[in-house]
Amino acid sequence: MGNSHGHHHHHRKNRNEANSYFPHQTPTPTPPPFKFGPSDHHQHQPAAQFQNNSTMSLPYAHVDCSLRALAGQAEGFGRLAIGGLHGPLYHVTTLADDGPGSLREGCRMKEPLWIVFEVSGTMHLRSHLSVSSYKTIDGRGQRVKLTGKGLRLKECEHVIICNLEFEGGKGPDVDAIQIKPKSKHIWIDRCSLRDYDDGLIDITRESTDITVSRCHFSSHDKTMLIGADPCHVGDRCIRVTIHHCFFDGTRQRHPRVRYAKVHLYNNYTRNWGIYAVCASVDSQIYSQCNIYEAGQKKMVFKYLTEKASDKEEARSGCIRSEGDLFITGTQAGLMTEAGEHSMFHPSEYYPTWTVAAPTDNLKQVLQHCTGWQDIQGPADQPVAAQ
DSSP states (O other): OEEEEOOSOOOEEEOOSOOOSSTTOOOOOOOOEEEEOOOSOSSSOOOOOOOOOSOOOOSOTTTTSSGGGGTTOOOGGGTTOOTTTTSOEEEEOOOSSSSTTOHHHHHHOSSOEEEEESOOEEEEOSSOEEOOSSEEEEOTTSOEEEEESOEEEOSOEEEEEESOEEEEEOSTTOOSEEEOSSOEEEEEESOEEEEESSOSEEEOTTOEEEEEESOEEESOSBOEEEOOOTTOGGGGGOEEEEESOEEESOOBOSSEESSOEEEEESOEEEOOSSOSEEEOTTOEEEEESOEEEOSSOOBOEEEOOBOOTTOSSOBOOEEEEESEEEETTOBOOOOOOOTTOOOOOGGGTOSOEEEEOOOHHHHHHHHHSSSSOOOOOOOOOOOOOO
16 A cells, blocks of 8 residues: 555544444445544644454445435534425426426525435536525435536525536536535535536635535546635635545546635545645645545645735645555655644534544445445435424
8 A cells, every 4th residue: 555644643532333334335344433523732642543443434324314314414514504404305307407397496496495306317407507505406216417517506505415426517617516606504425526628516706614525526637626716815714524535537626725724534536637636825725544546647735826815925725634645656745834824623613523544445435435326215204393
């Protein structure tokens, strides 16, 4: 494999329960993960030892037990996203771009909705499909692929997007999932994304409190952009968690970050074409227990200097690597943290998250259990009033 790089280790609490990625899958033995919690000291902690155990614990073991069990269960910055928890079911009965029973009709409605699919197949979008607030787009139980254009989350909140495929978006500024401006409390889980003319997921213009988990990215150039322009100084509010994702030979931007605070953990990134992760103007990237495996291009971390419109001097961003695994031949490319750069710690914003040692077993799980999954659509159960 390679060497595990670690410094500034954080206090770890061992999780004893044995979870699996999905209820019908049982991972093979591996060293245990840990449930991270707040610590009195963010720096100069001794390196935690990953002890032998017979199970790998992974997040979200119980979210498929009932239809709405997803709501409010994201780890990280998107943890408050409830989607359409308190709304009725909306059934997509056609693959048509618009009209009765279409996905577009459900997404434009103003009331909370939990959107499920009664059909499988490819949905050809002629224009961006705008998603309004308090929506869950739940692809479990079917196989639905969006093509042509993508989803646009504009000035909305509490959106969950689960178990969909995105492929073949054409045209300028066409992203698979575009989150801008001023959207918040978003969770994107178990989606397969590939081959769009612009980005796969772009998060810009003061959109924040977002989690991207268990997604599979492939066959693409500019994968994920967080913060679009050094002039957009309001993007300092952006906070994103990306975890248990598989960046599978995509060329760059895993992600590229301006201004935002980004927590990366337990992702597997391999065979990039330029760099893996890029920190630009005033960004803070906390890379924790990820697996980086280079192909021809060896350098993982890239720093780009840009000038913020409210600063006199150009700056890059800051990256802290804790427990990351760089497969033999991969070069981290980390720069020494300068004193004037601040670095957040995730425990300042959320109390716990589930992270495993970056082992070969984790790598195998992420190759097979990310992206769209052939799982049964869970039954709906009444939600108690809150």
